Amino acid sequence: MKIKVGDEVVVVSGKDKEKRGKVIQKIPKESKLVVEGVNIIKRHIRPTRRGQESGIVEREAPIFSSKVTLICPRCGKTTRIGVRVLRKSPREQEKLRFCKKCGEVID
Ligand SMILES: [Zn+2]
Incomplete structure (x- = not known):
């Protein structure tokens, strides 16, 4: 994979097409990347302790590196x-x- 953490990329296919962001993580084994603000998934959090609030957390899910292109x-x-x-x-x-x-x- 030629893209590195910290590179700015743009998504070229899928639901996040044309979104831009910085690469924040690389998963070479799966040929995937985590890109800031791209491929956001919502996770419901259940309270594990009493008094803790439940809620929804949004975070980036990895996408295939073939779906992004580097911005020079x-x-x-x-x-x-x-x-x-x-x-x-x-x-x-x-x-x-x-x-x-x-x-x-x-x-
Ligand atoms: Zn250039």
């Missing part, structure tokens, strides 16, 4: 991420993400 922090457009490998020394290399629209390095 440099040019502000939705984009695909490219990866460049930077060779620092014969044994050390670093992967850098870049925007395929403006060509700027994202990290």
Whole structure:
């Protein structure tokens, strides 16, 4: 998965289409992401102790990473991420993400 926590993304399909938000959690095993304000589910909370109030809690549920696209922090457009490998020394290399629209390095 090329998207990282803290990236700003936009939803491209489903009920939250065109919603934007920051990635707050990654679940690589399921290829899912939790995005701030996206895919909100309501959970009913029952009081577990006396005097505690019951109520409804809203929270984000994970969505498939294939349903979101990165918004480039440099040019502000939705984009695909490219990866460049930077060779620092014969044994050390670093992967850098870049925007395929403006060509700027994202990290
Ligand atoms: Zn860009």
